[in-house]
Amino acid sequence: MAHAYPGKLIVLEGTDGVGRSTHAEMLQNWLAVEGYGAVMTEWKSSELISTAIDKAKSKNALNTITFSLLYATDLADRLHNIIVPALRAGLIVIADRYYYTAFARDVVRGADQAWVRKLYGFAVEPDLVFYLKMPLEGLLKRIITTRGGLDFYESGRDIGMSTDLYQSFKLYQSKILQEYDHMVDEYNFKVLGADDPIETVQKHLRNELKPLLMETHSSVESMSSKPGRLNISA
Numbered sequence: 001m002a003h004a005y006p007g008k009l010i011v012l013e014g015t016d017g018v019g020r021s022t023h024a025e026m027l028q029n030w031l032a033v034e035g036y037g038a039v040m041t042e043w044k045s046s047e048l049i050s051t052a053i054d055k056a057k058s059k060n061a062l063n064t065i066t067f068s069l070l071y072a073t074d075l076a077d078r079l080h081n082i083i084v085p086a087l088r089a090g091l092i093v094i095a096d097r098y099y100y101t102a103f104a105r106d107v108v109r110g111a112d113q114a115w116v117r118k119l120y121g122f123a124v125e126p127d128l129v130f131y132l133k134m135p136l137e138g139l140l141k142r143i144i145t146t147r148g149g150l151d152f153y154e155s156g157r158d159i160g161m162s163t164d165l166y167q168s169f170k171l172y173q174s175k176i177l178q179e180y181d182h183m184v185d186e187y188n189f190k191v192l193g194a195d196d197p198i199e200t201v202q203k204h205l206r207n208e209l210k211p212l213l214m215e216t217h218s219s220v221e222s223m224s225s226k227p228g229r230l231n232i233s234a
Contacts, residue, residue, distance in 0.1 A: 003124045005087035011098040014132035017143040018194035024096045039086045043097035046077040064110045104179035131189040
């Protein structure tokens with residue numbers, strides 16, 4: 001069910017290494033130039049819980065259920081303190097990953113699909129979801145080139161897919177990609193090729209956003225014109 005806030009929630013989804021953070025920052029800067037207030041929020045960035053998640057991961061102390069619950073708590077805290085207040089104020093919220101990340105990762109880690117989706121039933125539904133997609137081999141090459149190696153959790157080593165890090169990465173990420181592909185039609189993802197030039201991807205993102213920006217402008221004007229309301233500029 002669509003939310004009733006005057007602001008808009010825009011989500012950038014995709015596996016690690018597809019350029020979500022880069023494009024989220026570029027969109028935020030572009031929106032500022034265009035005169036729109038925008039805030040950005042990242043996956044696992046809650047001041048309340050993110051440190052606890054990092055500590056648990058460093059000790060390899062997360063089983064499937066605790067993994068799910070901690071990340072859900074992280075999103076719940078950010079919804080309460082960042083996302084919903086910004087939407088109420090008529091701002092654009094750019095989320096670098098949202099609950100779709102959990103829908104993919106938690107299921108691959110063995111969680112029940114219906115349980116995971118019910119767990120995130122508290123979350124606000126996004127207005128637009130972009131899925132940045134890249135073929136597995138290109139993804140592997142980009143991560144090794146930019147980061148110099150593979151992350152333990154990104155490679156699914158914590159769930160024992162393979163003792164070989166590279167093979168584990170391929171197995172884990174291929175299953176993640178399958179889960180995302182299953183969600184494309186169900187959640188009306190806008191699919192963009194993450195291996196296209198940055199300028200090309202960014203142009204597509206901005207073009208898709210423009211109709212929503214017009215809606216946001218109209219909603220904020222309507223809200224600010226009501227008696228007793230704070231006049232919030234777009």
